[in-house]
Amino acid sequence: MIIAANLKTNLTRKETKKYINEVDAYITSCNSSQEVLVFPAMSSLDTYKSSVVVGAQNAYPTDNGAFTGEIGLTHLNEFDIKTILIGHSERRHILGETQEELVKKFNYFKELGFKIVYCVGEPLEKREAGKDVMMEYISTQYEGIDTQYENLIIAYEPVWAIGTGLTPTLDDIKDIHKELKDKSSAPLLYGGSVKVANAKEVLSIENVDGVLVGSAALCAEDFCKMIEFAEELS
Numbered sequence: 494m495i496i497a498a499n500l501k502t503n504l505t506r507k508e509t510k511k512y513i514n515e516v517d518a519y520i521t522s523c524n525s526s527q528e529v530l531v532f533p534a535m536s537s538l539d540t541y542k543s544s545v546v547v548g549a550q551n552a553y554p555t556d557n558g559a560f561t562g563e564i565g566l567t568h569l570n571e572f573d574i575k576t577i578l579i580g581h582s583e584r585r586h587i588l589g590e591t592q593e594e595l596v597k598k599f600n601y602f603k604e605l606g607f608k609i610v611y612c613v614g615e616p617l618e619k620r621e622a623g624k625d626v627m628m629e630y631i632s633t634q635y636e637g638i639d640t641q642y643e644n645l646i647i648a649y650e651p652v653w654a655i656g657t658g659l660t661p662t663l664d665d666i667k668d669i670h671k672e673l674k675d676k677s678s679a680p681l682l683y684g685g686s687v688k689v690a691n692a693k694e695v696l697s698i699e700n701v702d703g704v705l706v707g708s709a710a711l712c713a714e715d716f717c718k719m720i721e722f723a724e725e726l727s
């Protein structure tokens with residue numbers, strides 16, 4: 494399974510190093526076979542010698558250039574980073590990234606062979622408008638995306654479930670994941686208020702190939718517990 498931590502705008506470089514070392518020590522000590530990804534804040538990217546795969550939360554689709562506030566491929570190459578998160582709801586909805594921009598980013602990193610964790614998910618009003626509207630909305634987030642890309646991982650993260658403590662029912666997750674698997678056979682993660690208390694049941698759902706965890710992953714011990722659950726279920 495794939496167990497991923499999106500650290501968002503949290504943890505300093507020093508704290509991130511400690512975090513990754515703790516997770517690495519756990520994976521090594523129990524010989525875990527899970528695929529563990531960690532996405533630190535931009536300024537905490539570094540060369541980590543670890544069994545954890547470190548990815549970028551974002552980068553601009555360029556080698557380098559005049560894109561104030563962004564980093565490019567050169568900066569990822571410095572740390573040998575070959576994994577990137579694209580389409581996270583916070584980038585879509587808070588930072589205003591459009592589907593067109595995301596497709597450009599996707600294609601740029603795809604050409605370079607990056608592992609791409611591509612996020613989709615509906616806001617509350619689309620969910621409340623009924624299943625057809627909701628699935629139609631999610632479908633628009635697949636537009637222009639190569640769903641057959643071999644290094645693709647998709648993360649289904651309902652916007653209203655992110656950081657709210659709310660989650661869809663287990664049946665809802667099962668139902669939506671089944672439909673999303675028809676769009677792409679890529680590994681499909683669930684994200685949105687996953688925590689130690691619910692991770693095991695979420696990971697047990699059919700067509701859930703892993704989880705993408707935000708706030709609850711900030712505690713290394715809790716994140717390791719989720720890796721342990723995945724190991725037990727594998």
Ligand SMILES: O=C(CO)COP(=O)(O)O
Pocket residue numbers: 499581650654655656657658684685686687705706707708709
């Ligand atoms: O956005 C998320 C992971 O990318 C989920 O965040 P939370 O786990 O804090 O709800």
